[in-house]
Amino acid sequence: MMKNASPAVSSKRIRKWDIFRVFLRSFFMQSVWNYRSLISVGFGVCLIPIVKRLYSDEQSRKEFLGRHLKFFNSHPYMASYALGVSIRLEEAFAAGETDACEKLERLKNLLISILGAVGDRLFWFTIKPFSLLAGVSALFLLSDSGFGGLALAGAFLLYNIPHFYLRYNGILEGYEYGADIYKCFSNQRFRILRQAYIWTGAIAFVLFLIILIVKLGSENILFLGAMTGAAVLSGVCYHVTRKFYFTVALTLILFIIAGIIVA
Protein backbone atom coordinates (compact mmCIF):
# COMPACT_ATOMS: atom_id res chain seq x y z
CA MET A 1 0.00 0.00 0.00
CA MET A 2 1.30 3.40 -0.96
CA LYS A 3 2.02 5.60 2.00
CA ASN A 4 0.97 9.16 1.44
CA ALA A 5 2.67 12.05 3.06
CA SER A 6 0.25 14.44 4.75
CA PRO A 7 -0.33 17.35 2.45
CA ALA A 8 -0.11 20.89 3.56
CA VAL A 9 -3.48 21.26 5.35
CA SER A 10 -5.88 22.91 2.94
CA SER A 11 -9.02 24.79 3.82
CA LYS A 12 -10.31 24.59 0.26
CA ARG A 13 -13.72 23.00 -0.10
CA ILE A 14 -15.24 21.23 -3.07
CA ARG A 15 -17.94 23.24 -4.83
CA LYS A 16 -21.01 22.02 -6.69
CA TRP A 17 -19.47 23.32 -9.90
CA ASP A 18 -16.47 21.00 -9.35
CA ILE A 19 -18.80 18.05 -8.97
CA PHE A 20 -20.63 19.02 -12.13
CA ARG A 21 -17.32 19.18 -14.02
CA VAL A 22 -16.45 15.70 -12.73
CA PHE A 23 -19.86 14.54 -13.96
CA LEU A 24 -19.19 15.92 -17.46
CA ARG A 25 -15.78 14.24 -17.59
CA SER A 26 -17.31 10.95 -16.45
CA PHE A 27 -18.76 10.56 -19.96
CA PHE A 28 -15.20 9.74 -21.04
CA MET A 29 -14.57 7.26 -18.24
CA GLN A 30 -13.55 4.44 -20.60
CA SER A 31 -11.61 6.52 -23.12
CA VAL A 32 -8.23 5.01 -22.23
CA TRP A 33 -9.44 1.48 -21.44
CA ASN A 34 -6.31 -0.71 -21.38
CA TYR A 35 -5.40 -4.23 -20.30
CA ARG A 36 -3.10 -3.08 -17.49
CA SER A 37 -5.07 -0.59 -15.44
CA LEU A 38 -8.52 -0.89 -17.12
CA ILE A 39 -10.39 2.41 -16.59
CA SER A 40 -7.96 4.08 -14.19
CA VAL A 41 -6.85 6.81 -16.61
CA GLY A 42 -10.45 7.86 -17.30
CA PHE A 43 -11.09 7.81 -13.55
CA GLY A 44 -8.06 9.97 -12.87
CA VAL A 45 -8.97 12.42 -15.64
CA CYS A 46 -12.46 12.81 -14.13
CA LEU A 47 -10.85 13.97 -10.90
CA ILE A 48 -8.70 16.70 -12.47
CA PRO A 49 -11.12 19.49 -11.38
CA ILE A 50 -10.79 18.17 -7.81
CA VAL A 51 -7.00 18.11 -7.76
CA LYS A 52 -7.01 21.62 -9.16
CA ARG A 53 -9.38 22.77 -6.42
CA LEU A 54 -7.65 21.05 -3.50
CA TYR A 55 -3.95 21.39 -4.27
CA SER A 56 -1.81 24.03 -5.79
CA ASP A 57 1.62 22.52 -5.00
CA GLU A 58 3.25 20.05 -7.39
CA GLN A 59 4.10 17.39 -4.81
CA SER A 60 0.53 17.03 -3.53
CA ARG A 61 -0.81 16.93 -7.09
CA LYS A 62 1.68 14.19 -7.99
CA GLU A 63 0.61 12.10 -5.01
CA PHE A 64 -3.07 12.66 -5.80
CA LEU A 65 -2.61 11.50 -9.39
CA GLY A 66 -0.55 8.53 -8.24
CA ARG A 67 -3.40 7.42 -6.01
CA HIS A 68 -6.00 7.56 -8.78
CA LEU A 69 -4.09 6.24 -11.77
CA LYS A 70 -3.63 2.83 -10.18
CA PHE A 71 -5.70 -0.15 -11.37
CA PHE A 72 -9.41 0.48 -11.18
CA ASN A 73 -12.44 -1.04 -12.81
CA SER A 74 -16.16 -0.58 -12.54
CA HIS A 75 -19.29 -0.32 -14.59
CA PRO A 76 -18.80 3.06 -16.32
CA TYR A 77 -21.97 4.66 -14.93
CA MET A 78 -21.67 3.23 -11.44
CA ALA A 79 -18.07 4.45 -11.23
CA SER A 80 -19.76 7.72 -10.24
CA TYR A 81 -20.18 6.35 -6.73
CA ALA A 82 -16.44 5.70 -6.52
CA LEU A 83 -15.81 9.21 -7.85
CA GLY A 84 -18.04 10.70 -5.13
CA VAL A 85 -16.31 8.69 -2.39
CA SER A 86 -12.90 9.71 -3.75
CA ILE A 87 -13.87 13.38 -3.76
CA ARG A 88 -15.13 13.19 -0.18
CA LEU A 89 -12.09 11.36 1.19
CA GLU A 90 -9.61 13.43 -0.81
CA GLU A 91 -11.23 16.53 0.63
CA ALA A 92 -10.90 15.06 4.13
CA PHE A 93 -7.25 14.20 3.47
CA ALA A 94 -6.56 17.71 2.22
CA ALA A 95 -8.19 19.04 5.38
CA GLY A 96 -5.76 17.07 7.52
CA GLU A 97 -7.46 13.70 8.10
CA THR A 98 -4.32 11.64 7.59
CA ASP A 99 -5.89 8.15 7.36
CA ALA A 100 -8.41 9.19 4.67
CA CYS A 101 -6.17 8.00 1.83
CA GLU A 102 -5.68 4.52 3.24
CA LYS A 103 -9.43 4.29 3.77
CA LEU A 104 -9.99 5.41 0.18
CA GLU A 105 -7.62 2.84 -1.25
CA ARG A 106 -9.33 0.03 0.65
CA LEU A 107 -12.77 1.28 -0.32
CA LYS A 108 -11.94 1.62 -4.00
CA ASN A 109 -10.71 -1.98 -4.06
CA LEU A 110 -13.95 -3.12 -2.42
CA LEU A 111 -16.10 -1.06 -4.77
CA ILE A 112 -14.61 -2.65 -7.92
CA SER A 113 -16.65 -5.83 -7.57
CA ILE A 114 -19.78 -4.22 -6.06
CA LEU A 115 -20.14 -1.47 -8.66
CA GLY A 116 -19.33 -3.85 -11.50
CA ALA A 117 -21.91 -6.41 -10.42
CA VAL A 118 -24.68 -3.89 -9.67
CA GLY A 119 -24.07 -1.88 -12.83
CA ASP A 120 -23.82 -4.84 -15.19
CA ARG A 121 -27.00 -6.37 -13.81
CA LEU A 122 -28.94 -3.13 -13.80
CA PHE A 123 -27.80 -1.55 -17.05
CA TRP A 124 -26.20 -4.09 -19.39
CA PHE A 125 -28.58 -6.94 -18.58
CA THR A 126 -31.79 -5.01 -17.95
CA ILE A 127 -32.19 -1.34 -18.81
CA LYS A 128 -30.17 -1.43 -22.03
CA PRO A 129 -31.70 -4.48 -23.75
CA PHE A 130 -35.24 -3.77 -22.62
CA SER A 131 -35.13 -0.05 -23.50
CA LEU A 132 -33.86 -1.02 -26.95
CA LEU A 133 -36.55 -3.68 -27.34
CA ALA A 134 -39.22 -1.14 -26.39
CA GLY A 135 -37.63 1.23 -28.91
CA VAL A 136 -37.60 -1.44 -31.64
CA SER A 137 -41.29 -2.13 -31.10
CA ALA A 138 -42.31 1.52 -30.96
CA LEU A 139 -40.25 2.37 -34.04
CA PHE A 140 -41.62 -0.58 -35.99
CA LEU A 141 -45.17 0.41 -35.05
CA LEU A 142 -44.80 4.13 -35.74
CA SER A 143 -42.25 4.37 -38.57
CA ASP A 144 -44.92 4.31 -41.30
CA SER A 145 -47.00 6.98 -39.59
CA GLY A 146 -44.24 9.57 -39.54
CA PHE A 147 -43.87 9.39 -35.76
CA GLY A 148 -40.66 7.34 -35.89
CA GLY A 149 -38.71 10.22 -34.39
CA LEU A 150 -41.07 10.23 -31.42
CA ALA A 151 -40.48 6.50 -30.88
CA LEU A 152 -36.74 7.06 -30.94
CA ALA A 153 -36.95 9.99 -28.52
CA GLY A 154 -39.00 7.81 -26.17
CA ALA A 155 -36.46 4.97 -26.27
CA PHE A 156 -33.61 7.43 -25.79
CA LEU A 157 -35.25 8.90 -22.67
CA LEU A 158 -36.25 5.48 -21.36
CA TYR A 159 -32.58 4.55 -21.24
CA ASN A 160 -30.96 7.85 -20.45
CA ILE A 161 -33.15 9.10 -17.60
CA PRO A 162 -31.89 6.39 -15.22
CA HIS A 163 -28.44 6.63 -16.82
CA PHE A 164 -28.03 10.37 -16.24
CA TYR A 165 -29.69 10.16 -12.84
CA LEU A 166 -27.33 7.46 -11.57
CA ARG A 167 -24.28 9.06 -13.14
CA TYR A 168 -24.89 12.37 -11.40
CA ASN A 169 -26.60 11.15 -8.27
CA GLY A 170 -23.88 8.51 -7.82
CA ILE A 171 -21.29 11.25 -7.41
CA LEU A 172 -23.53 13.12 -4.97
CA GLU A 173 -24.32 10.00 -2.92
CA GLY A 174 -20.69 8.93 -2.91
CA TYR A 175 -19.74 12.40 -1.73
CA GLU A 176 -22.46 12.42 0.91
CA TYR A 177 -21.85 8.94 2.32
CA GLY A 178 -18.07 8.80 1.92
CA ALA A 179 -16.72 5.71 3.70
CA ASP A 180 -20.30 4.57 4.44
CA ILE A 181 -21.06 4.16 0.73
CA TYR A 182 -22.00 0.46 1.20
CA LYS A 183 -25.30 1.71 2.73
CA CYS A 184 -26.36 2.74 -0.79
CA PHE A 185 -26.32 -0.81 -2.12
CA SER A 186 -29.02 -2.79 -0.35
CA ASN A 187 -30.35 -5.89 -2.13
CA GLN A 188 -33.71 -4.32 -2.76
CA ARG A 189 -32.47 -1.12 -4.35
CA PHE A 190 -33.26 -0.96 -8.07
CA ARG A 191 -35.46 -4.07 -7.83
CA ILE A 192 -38.67 -2.30 -8.85
CA LEU A 193 -36.84 -0.41 -11.58
CA ARG A 194 -35.47 -3.68 -13.03
CA GLN A 195 -38.89 -5.34 -12.95
CA ALA A 196 -40.51 -2.37 -14.68
CA TYR A 197 -37.97 -2.42 -17.51
CA ILE A 198 -38.05 -6.19 -17.93
CA TRP A 199 -41.82 -6.33 -18.27
CA THR A 200 -42.11 -3.23 -20.45
CA GLY A 201 -39.44 -4.53 -22.83
CA ALA A 202 -40.76 -8.10 -22.92
CA ILE A 203 -44.36 -7.03 -23.61
CA ALA A 204 -43.19 -4.57 -26.26
CA PHE A 205 -41.17 -7.31 -27.97
CA VAL A 206 -44.14 -9.70 -28.06
CA LEU A 207 -46.18 -6.88 -29.63
CA PHE A 208 -43.41 -6.33 -32.18
CA LEU A 209 -43.36 -10.03 -33.09
CA ILE A 210 -47.13 -10.07 -33.65
CA ILE A 211 -47.00 -7.01 -35.92
CA LEU A 212 -44.00 -8.35 -37.84
CA ILE A 213 -45.74 -11.69 -38.43
CA VAL A 214 -48.92 -9.96 -39.63
CA LYS A 215 -46.95 -7.58 -41.86
CA LEU A 216 -44.77 -10.24 -43.50
CA GLY A 217 -47.70 -12.66 -43.79
CA SER A 218 -49.84 -10.09 -45.58
CA GLU A 219 -46.96 -9.15 -47.91
CA ASN A 220 -46.11 -12.69 -48.97
CA ILE A 221 -46.78 -15.88 -47.04
CA LEU A 222 -43.45 -17.29 -48.28
CA PHE A 223 -41.62 -14.43 -46.52
CA LEU A 224 -43.28 -15.38 -43.27
CA GLY A 225 -42.23 -18.98 -43.85
CA ALA A 226 -38.66 -17.88 -44.59
CA MET A 227 -38.52 -15.76 -41.44
CA THR A 228 -39.86 -18.57 -39.25
CA GLY A 229 -37.58 -21.12 -40.87
CA ALA A 230 -34.55 -18.87 -40.44
CA ALA A 231 -35.45 -18.19 -36.80
CA VAL A 232 -35.69 -21.91 -36.02
CA LEU A 233 -32.62 -22.88 -38.03
CA SER A 234 -30.36 -20.14 -36.70
CA GLY A 235 -31.71 -20.56 -33.17
CA VAL A 236 -30.81 -24.26 -33.16
CA CYS A 237 -27.49 -23.67 -34.94
CA TYR A 238 -26.38 -20.94 -32.53
CA HIS A 239 -27.55 -22.91 -29.50
CA VAL A 240 -25.53 -25.95 -30.60
CA THR A 241 -22.38 -24.32 -32.00
CA ARG A 242 -22.24 -20.94 -30.17
CA LYS A 243 -20.56 -19.67 -33.33
CA PHE A 244 -22.08 -16.36 -34.42
CA TYR A 245 -20.51 -16.01 -37.88
CA PHE A 246 -21.10 -19.66 -38.72
CA THR A 247 -24.79 -19.25 -37.82
CA VAL A 248 -25.12 -16.09 -39.90
CA ALA A 249 -23.33 -17.60 -42.90
CA LEU A 250 -25.30 -20.86 -42.80
CA THR A 251 -28.64 -19.03 -42.56
CA LEU A 252 -27.74 -16.66 -45.39
CA ILE A 253 -26.49 -19.40 -47.72
CA LEU A 254 -29.47 -21.70 -47.10
CA PHE A 255 -31.98 -18.94 -47.77
CA ILE A 256 -30.18 -17.80 -50.90
CA ILE A 257 -30.41 -21.43 -52.11
CA ALA A 258 -34.09 -21.49 -51.12
CA GLY A 259 -34.61 -18.30 -53.15
CA ILE A 260 -32.91 -19.85 -56.19
CA ILE A 261 -35.09 -22.97 -55.92
CA VAL A 262 -38.34 -21.01 -55.54
CA ALA A 263 -37.43 -18.58 -58.35
Place this chain on the structure above:
Amino acid sequence: MSNLLLSLLIGFLGLDTTIAFQVLISQPIFACPILGWLLGNPALGMEIGIMMQLIWLNVLPVGAAVFLEGNIASMVTCAIAIQFEELNLPNLVFTAAFVIGMAVSYLGAQLTVLDRKLNGLILKLTLEAAQKASLKQIALLDFTSVLIYFLMMSALAYVALWGAGQMIPLLIENLPSPAEQKLEFVKPAVWGLGISLTLPMIFRILRQKS
Protein backbone atom coordinates in the same frame (compact mmCIF):
# COMPACT_ATOMS: atom_id res chain seq x y z
CA MET B 1 -22.66 13.03 -48.76
CA SER B 2 -19.11 11.95 -49.63
CA ASN B 3 -17.72 8.66 -48.34
CA LEU B 4 -15.15 10.58 -46.31
CA LEU B 5 -17.71 12.66 -44.44
CA LEU B 6 -19.92 9.63 -43.95
CA SER B 7 -17.01 7.62 -42.53
CA LEU B 8 -16.12 10.42 -40.12
CA LEU B 9 -19.74 10.55 -38.96
CA ILE B 10 -19.76 6.77 -38.46
CA GLY B 11 -16.48 7.03 -36.54
CA PHE B 12 -17.92 9.79 -34.36
CA LEU B 13 -21.13 7.90 -33.59
CA GLY B 14 -19.02 4.79 -32.94
CA LEU B 15 -17.26 6.54 -30.06
CA ASP B 16 -20.47 6.10 -28.09
CA THR B 17 -20.07 2.30 -27.94
CA THR B 18 -17.48 2.37 -25.15
CA ILE B 19 -15.13 5.33 -25.52
CA ALA B 20 -17.33 8.34 -24.85
CA PHE B 21 -20.88 9.39 -23.87
CA GLN B 22 -22.42 5.89 -23.83
CA VAL B 23 -25.89 7.33 -24.32
CA LEU B 24 -26.72 4.64 -26.93
CA ILE B 25 -26.65 6.83 -30.04
CA SER B 26 -24.26 4.32 -31.60
CA GLN B 27 -26.87 1.56 -31.33
CA PRO B 28 -28.36 0.62 -34.72
CA ILE B 29 -31.85 1.70 -33.74
CA PHE B 30 -30.60 5.31 -33.30
CA ALA B 31 -27.56 5.48 -35.60
CA CYS B 32 -29.21 4.00 -38.71
CA PRO B 33 -32.19 6.40 -38.73
CA ILE B 34 -29.74 9.30 -38.24
CA LEU B 35 -27.76 8.10 -41.28
CA GLY B 36 -31.00 7.47 -43.18
CA TRP B 37 -32.16 10.99 -42.46
CA LEU B 38 -28.83 12.49 -43.55
CA LEU B 39 -28.69 10.35 -46.71
CA GLY B 40 -32.26 11.11 -47.67
CA ASN B 41 -34.07 7.88 -46.80
CA PRO B 42 -35.09 7.81 -43.13
CA ALA B 43 -37.61 4.99 -43.71
CA LEU B 44 -34.91 2.59 -44.96
CA GLY B 45 -32.63 3.78 -42.15
CA MET B 46 -35.30 2.85 -39.61
CA GLU B 47 -36.00 -0.55 -41.21
CA ILE B 48 -32.33 -1.52 -41.26
CA GLY B 49 -31.84 -0.04 -37.79
CA ILE B 50 -34.54 -2.31 -36.33
CA MET B 51 -33.22 -5.37 -38.18
CA MET B 52 -29.61 -4.79 -37.13
CA GLN B 53 -30.59 -3.96 -33.55
CA LEU B 54 -32.11 -7.40 -33.12
CA ILE B 55 -28.97 -9.06 -34.46
CA TRP B 56 -26.54 -7.09 -32.31
CA LEU B 57 -28.63 -6.64 -29.14
CA ASN B 58 -26.99 -9.64 -27.54
CA VAL B 59 -23.48 -8.24 -27.91
CA LEU B 60 -22.38 -6.53 -24.71
CA PRO B 61 -19.13 -4.59 -24.54
CA VAL B 62 -18.47 -5.62 -20.94
CA GLY B 63 -15.03 -5.53 -19.33
CA ALA B 64 -12.12 -7.15 -21.13
CA ALA B 65 -14.28 -9.30 -23.43
CA VAL B 66 -13.56 -9.01 -27.16
CA PHE B 67 -16.89 -7.92 -28.60
CA LEU B 68 -17.95 -7.80 -32.25
CA GLU B 69 -18.29 -4.23 -33.51
CA GLY B 70 -21.96 -4.50 -34.35
CA ASN B 71 -22.64 -0.78 -34.15
CA ILE B 72 -20.11 0.27 -36.80
CA ALA B 73 -21.18 -2.76 -38.86
CA SER B 74 -24.84 -1.71 -38.74
CA MET B 75 -24.04 1.86 -39.74
CA VAL B 76 -21.96 0.64 -42.68
CA THR B 77 -24.73 -1.77 -43.76
CA CYS B 78 -27.29 1.03 -43.58
CA ALA B 79 -25.12 3.55 -45.44
CA ILE B 80 -24.39 1.09 -48.28
CA ALA B 81 -28.05 0.08 -48.61
CA ILE B 82 -29.11 3.73 -48.93
CA GLN B 83 -26.22 4.82 -51.16
CA PHE B 84 -27.03 2.13 -53.74
CA GLU B 85 -30.79 2.41 -53.41
CA GLU B 86 -31.10 4.14 -56.80
CA LEU B 87 -29.97 0.94 -58.56
CA ASN B 88 -33.42 -0.38 -57.74
CA LEU B 89 -32.00 -3.76 -56.76
CA PRO B 90 -32.90 -3.74 -53.05
CA ASN B 91 -32.33 -7.45 -52.37
CA LEU B 92 -28.94 -7.60 -54.04
CA VAL B 93 -27.77 -4.37 -52.41
CA PHE B 94 -29.04 -5.42 -48.98
CA THR B 95 -27.32 -8.82 -49.24
CA ALA B 96 -24.01 -7.23 -50.22
CA ALA B 97 -24.33 -4.55 -47.52
CA PHE B 98 -25.12 -7.17 -44.88
CA VAL B 99 -22.12 -9.33 -45.82
CA ILE B 100 -19.80 -6.30 -45.82
CA GLY B 101 -21.28 -5.32 -42.43
CA MET B 102 -20.42 -8.75 -41.01
CA ALA B 103 -16.81 -8.36 -42.17
CA VAL B 104 -16.72 -4.89 -40.58
CA SER B 105 -17.96 -6.29 -37.27
CA TYR B 106 -15.06 -8.76 -37.19
CA LEU B 107 -12.42 -6.23 -38.25
CA GLY B 108 -13.85 -3.69 -35.81
CA ALA B 109 -13.37 -6.17 -32.96
CA GLN B 110 -9.71 -6.64 -33.97
CA LEU B 111 -9.19 -2.88 -34.15
CA THR B 112 -10.72 -2.46 -30.69
CA VAL B 113 -8.18 -4.95 -29.30
CA LEU B 114 -5.39 -3.03 -31.05
CA ASP B 115 -6.73 0.26 -29.65
CA ARG B 116 -6.74 -1.18 -26.14
CA LYS B 117 -3.14 -2.29 -26.58
CA LEU B 118 -2.20 1.19 -27.79
CA ASN B 119 -3.93 2.56 -24.71
CA GLY B 120 -1.32 0.66 -22.69
CA LEU B 121 1.21 3.06 -24.20
CA ILE B 122 -1.05 6.02 -23.41
CA LEU B 123 -1.19 4.76 -19.81
CA LYS B 124 2.61 4.71 -19.66
CA LEU B 125 2.80 8.27 -20.97
CA THR B 126 0.04 9.34 -18.56
CA LEU B 127 1.97 7.94 -15.59
CA GLU B 128 5.03 9.87 -16.75
CA ALA B 129 2.94 13.03 -17.03
CA ALA B 130 1.58 12.37 -13.53
CA GLN B 131 5.15 12.27 -12.22
CA LYS B 132 5.49 15.82 -13.51
CA ALA B 133 2.01 16.72 -12.19
CA SER B 134 1.20 17.91 -15.70
CA LEU B 135 -2.59 17.98 -15.73
CA LYS B 136 -2.77 19.46 -19.22
CA GLN B 137 -0.62 16.70 -20.66
CA ILE B 138 -2.80 14.05 -18.99
CA ALA B 139 -5.96 15.60 -20.45
CA LEU B 140 -4.28 15.79 -23.86
CA LEU B 141 -3.29 12.12 -23.73
CA ASP B 142 -6.87 11.22 -22.84
CA PHE B 143 -8.08 13.18 -25.87
CA THR B 144 -5.43 11.52 -28.07
CA SER B 145 -6.77 8.13 -27.13
CA VAL B 146 -10.31 9.17 -28.14
CA LEU B 147 -8.93 10.54 -31.41
CA ILE B 148 -7.05 7.30 -32.21
CA TYR B 149 -10.20 5.21 -31.80
CA PHE B 150 -12.22 7.69 -33.84
CA LEU B 151 -9.69 7.60 -36.70
CA MET B 152 -9.45 3.81 -36.62
CA MET B 153 -13.20 3.31 -36.89
CA SER B 154 -13.57 6.06 -39.49
CA ALA B 155 -10.86 4.41 -41.60
CA LEU B 156 -12.59 1.05 -41.28
CA ALA B 157 -15.91 2.57 -42.36
CA TYR B 158 -14.21 4.34 -45.26
CA VAL B 159 -12.58 1.14 -46.53
CA ALA B 160 -15.92 -0.69 -46.26
CA LEU B 161 -17.81 2.03 -48.15
CA TRP B 162 -15.09 2.18 -50.81
CA GLY B 163 -15.12 -1.63 -51.07
CA ALA B 164 -18.90 -1.60 -51.53
CA GLY B 165 -18.48 0.94 -54.34
CA GLN B 166 -16.16 -1.50 -56.13
CA MET B 167 -17.99 -4.71 -55.32
CA ILE B 168 -21.64 -3.92 -56.03
CA PRO B 169 -21.19 -2.79 -59.68
CA LEU B 170 -19.07 -5.92 -60.25
CA LEU B 171 -21.83 -8.11 -58.81
CA ILE B 172 -24.43 -6.48 -61.04
CA GLU B 173 -22.27 -7.03 -64.10
CA ASN B 174 -21.42 -10.65 -63.38
CA LEU B 175 -24.51 -12.14 -61.75
CA PRO B 176 -27.20 -13.58 -64.01
CA SER B 177 -30.03 -11.07 -64.52
CA PRO B 178 -32.83 -12.52 -62.32
CA ALA B 179 -30.51 -12.52 -59.24
CA GLU B 180 -32.69 -9.92 -57.56
CA GLN B 181 -35.64 -12.29 -57.38
CA LYS B 182 -33.46 -15.14 -56.11
CA LEU B 183 -32.35 -13.06 -53.15
CA GLU B 184 -35.85 -12.15 -51.98
CA PHE B 185 -35.65 -14.44 -48.92
CA VAL B 186 -32.54 -12.76 -47.53
CA LYS B 187 -34.36 -9.96 -45.69
CA PRO B 188 -36.96 -12.28 -44.08
CA ALA B 189 -34.09 -14.62 -43.13
CA VAL B 190 -32.25 -11.73 -41.45
CA TRP B 191 -35.45 -10.89 -39.52
CA GLY B 192 -35.56 -14.53 -38.40
CA LEU B 193 -31.90 -14.46 -37.47
CA GLY B 194 -32.44 -11.37 -35.33
CA ILE B 195 -35.41 -12.92 -33.55
CA SER B 196 -33.55 -16.15 -32.85
CA LEU B 197 -30.63 -14.22 -31.33
CA THR B 198 -32.87 -11.97 -29.22
CA LEU B 199 -35.39 -14.44 -27.80
CA PRO B 200 -32.91 -16.56 -25.77
CA MET B 201 -31.58 -13.38 -24.18
CA ILE B 202 -35.08 -12.37 -23.07
CA PHE B 203 -35.81 -15.82 -21.67
CA ARG B 204 -32.47 -15.87 -19.86
CA ILE B 205 -33.16 -12.54 -18.15
CA LEU B 206 -36.74 -13.53 -17.29
CA ARG B 207 -35.47 -16.80 -15.79
CA GLN B 208 -32.87 -14.97 -13.70
CA LYS B 209 -35.52 -12.55 -12.50
CA SER B 210 -37.78 -15.32 -11.24
